[in-house]
Amino acid sequence: MMRLIIKDLHFSYSLESPIFHGINLEISNQSTALIGQNGAGKTTLVKLLKGLLTPSSGEILINGINTKEQTAAKLAKTIGLVFQNPNDQIFKNRVMDEVMFGPLNIGQTVKEAKQNATEALEMVGLSEHAERNPYDLSLSQRKLVTIASVLAMRTDIIIFDEPTMGQDHDGKEKLKRIIRHLINEGKLVLCILHDMDFVAEVFERTIIFNQGKILLDGDTRTVFSNEEILNIAYLEQxxxxxxxxxxxxxxxxxxxxxxxxxxxxxxxxxxxxxxxxx
Structure with a gap:
């Protein structure tokens, strides 16, 4: 079972504007949504988890291993991140090459990467587009390409940044099935979201961030019952x-x-x- 522990986490981009002031958090194999207005600290936290940023002080432990002792490249074998904007993630000219890139980069053989990429494309419903240029696809399809790219890496922790962006009803239903499948496989799934309806239907646990602090952390029903805290964070039920x-x-x-x-x-x-x- 994957276990993510954050101890007394402090971080700031500059001395004048601290982001986190002693965050403490523990997450295991439970689907968890991170919600809050833009600037609340959600994306910064994800970058710290991925090793793209380093804490000013405090620790992030993944199954007991301190992320400060790991490079971002090593952490990529454990944590997969789907970017909010697929155009920031896609750079190959063929869908299959794009989906295979991550697996190959973390040490999978060509055969393994091809098999995992094929299964991932099937899961997101894009098998027939494997030979196409990603930029010939719609925005919602490009988002699914980036999701497949991370699924193919078979990481134990998967983080989605606004996965419902650009998705219609069918796309959201597909995402629900994917996330539930990952949970059933024992993956630790984190998701940054502004779509409260999607959060309510899919996630067991919800954490409200506001100005670099955790306002509320609990099961999703309890969180959405607390209108006072939601109002403070400028969120709606x-x-x-x-x-x-x-x-x-x-x-x-x-x-x-x-x-x-x-x-x-x-x-x-x-x-x-x-x-x-x-």
């Missing part, structure tokens, strides 16, 4: 949670199935459609 509240329920719903079940229990023979006209 998921739409389904808001709808349940408008219908007079006190429960915090995380998906439409939960709301429909409670509506049926409360209103018995009234159709769901008619509720919106009560």
């Amino acid at each position: 998921p739409y389904i949670t808001q709808l349940g509240k408008q219908l007079g329920f006190t429960e915090t719903f995380l998906n439409e199935d939960e709301l429909i079940a409670q509506c049926k229990a409360r209103y018995n023979n009234i159709s769901i459609e008619s509720l919106f006209h009560l």
Whole structure:
């Protein structure tokens, strides 16, 4: 089981503007969403985890190994990161070459890299585009190419930065299946998100960041129940949670199935459609 421990983490880009002031956090094999407004510190934390930045003080331990003792190249074998903007990640002229690059870079053989890349492309639904130039694909498809690139590396920790960006309903459903598959495989999945509905439906644990501090850390239902903390962080509850509240329920719903079940229990023979006209 992967275990990520952050101890008294301090970091600043300059002495005048510190970002973190003693963050303490422990994450194991649980799907975890990092939420908060831009500038809250989420992306900076991810760069520290990847070894792209070095803590001013404190420690980041991955299964007991201090990231300060590892190069970013060595950490790449353990932590895979899907960038927010796929155009910042893609640089090959063929989808298959792009997806194979990461696996080859961390020491997989050509045969292993080809097999893992093929499986990853199948998982994201892009097998038929393996020979195409990534920039001939749509933005949502390019995002899926970068996801496949990281999946093919078979790292134990996978971090997604805004994976729902540019995705339609079908794309989001595909992402849900991928994340759940990774969790079932025992991977540690972290995700930076502004899509509260996606967070509510997919993630077991949610951490709210605000101005370099952790405002709230808990199971997702508990976090979205705390409107006071959400307001402080300038975040909204998921739409389904808001709808349940408008219908007079006190429960915090995380998906439409939960709301429909409670509506049926409360209103018995009234159709769901008619509720919106009560």
